Amino acid sequence: MTRWESLKDTWWTRVSLLHARYARVFWTLHSVWALFTGVVVLVLAHNRYGYIRWVVLFLALTWASTLFFSRFSRASSAPGFRFAQGFVSYLTRVMYQETLFFLLPFYFYSTSFPSWNTLYVLLLAGLAVFSCFDIPFDRALRGSRAFALGFFVIVTFSALIFFFPLLARVRTHHGLFLAALLSFLAALPLALRFSELREPRKLGAVVLVLALMLGLVRLARPLIPPVPLRLAKLRFTTQLDPRTLRPGKEFEREIPAAELQTGRLYVVATVFSPVPLPTSLVIRWQQGGYTLRSSRAVEVMAHARGFRVWDGLNLQRLNLSPGRYRVEVWTAEGQLVGKVPFHVLP
Numbered sequence: 001m002t003r004w005e006s007l008k009d010t011w012w013t014r015v016s017l018l019h020a021r022y023a024r025v026f027w028t029l030h031s032v033w034a035l036f037t038g039v040v041v042l043v044l045a046h047n048r049y050g051y052i053r054w055v056v057l058f059l060a061l062t063w064a065s066t067l068f069f070s071r072f073s074r075a076s077s078a079p080g081f082r083f084a085q086g087f088v089s090y091l092t093r094v095m096y097q098e099t100l101f102f103l104l105p106f107y108f109y110s111t112s113f114p115s116w117n118t119l120y121v122l123l124l125a126g127l128a129v130f131s132c133f134d135i136p137f138d139r140a141l142r143g144s145r146a147f148a149l150g151f152f153v154i155v156t157f158s159a160l161i162f163f164f165p166l167l168a169r170v171r172t173h174h175g176l177f178l179a180a181l182l183s184f185l186a187a188l189p190l191a192l193r194f195s196e197l198r199e200p201r202k203l204g205a206v207v208l209v210l211a212l213m214l215g216l217v218r219l220a221r222p223l224i225p226p227v228p229l230r231l232a233k234l235r236f237t238t239q240l241d242p243r244t245l246r247p248g249k250e251f252e253r254e255i256p257a258a259e260l261q262t263g264r265l266y267v268v269a270t271v272f273s274p275v276p277l278p279t280s281l282v283i284r285w286q287q288g289g290y291t292l293r294s295s296r297a298v299e300v301m302a303h304a305r306g307f308r309v310w311d312g313l314n315l316q317r318l319n320l321s322p323g324r325y326r327v328e329v330w331t332a333e334g335q336l337v338g339k340v341p342f343h344v345l346p
Contacts, residue, residue, distance in 0.1 A: 116336075220307055293311075
């Protein structure tokens with residue numbers, strides 16, 4: 001053994017001992033740091049829609065690193081290869097963290113609390129926090145191929161839902177299906193080799209899984225916030241000019257019954273989108289889980305200054321007794337844009 005080889009072995013032994021002794025402490029501190037940087041990204045992402053291109057780049061790099069693990073995770077046990085594997089694993093975790101924390105505020109803006117689409121935001125928040133805990137997250141990515149694939153598909157699907165309306169100007173429900181299709185195609189080479197796709201049984205299974213995924217997306221539309229749309233404002237009035245949408249006296253959430261003597265109650269909703277986006281909207285009046293009235297679908301072009309839609313109740317046909325009610329704004333395809341409760345006072 002040469003002197004250089006002896007020094008190299010000694011150095012590597014010392015590094016291994018230090019890693020064995022302090023690795024857990026280091027990764028614990030790094031997890032705290034990752035959570036802190038994630039919060040910083042969450043704050044900086046406020047209304048910065050132009051950064052979506054960086055998210056797409058992160059997704060491409062994450063796809064490449066995940067493909068690296070699925071193909072070469074057990075290719076070699078050499079120290080250099082293990083170091084490269086650990087480095088790629090670290091970059092993958094960082095890209096997952098930053099992508100999830102970047103997406104969170106935009107999903108938060110488009111979510112109606114409380115509602116069923118709150119569950120999707122909680123899912124993304126839980127995945128974002130879990131990705132900050134380096135040791136269990138890395139163990140899950142390395143040890144479970146199903147978890148790695150599922151995590152990649154959820155993050156990619158969530159980012160592409162946001163990506164397609166912003167950059168391609170497609171409707172939000174079309175973006176759902178495009179995001180599902182593209183995330184499935186991106187995950188396919190991570191799950192199977194090209195030679196395996198030539199087998200009829202596996203090819204049939206792939207087609208079946210794709211059909212089930214698209215069907216699930218269609219059923220789950222009420223659970224997914226309609227990013228980037230959001231309800232900016234909603235006001236009530238008893239007098240409204242339908243041509244100019246100029247209201248009379250406005251109310252927010254409390255309306256005295258005496259003010260309803262005009263026989264009409266109107267609602268004007270302002271819908272925000274950072275880019276011009278074709279959208280069909282429906283306004284629903286509800287009480288205690290029952291729909292009192294549902295408007296016809298209105299085709300609008302949502303934009304950054306906000307597009308207003310309105311609907312009115314004929315109080316001679318439908319008497320609003322004192323109590324609690326709710327107005328909901330939906331896309332015609334079944335995604336909740338926003339809701340506001342109001343109270344008719346005695």
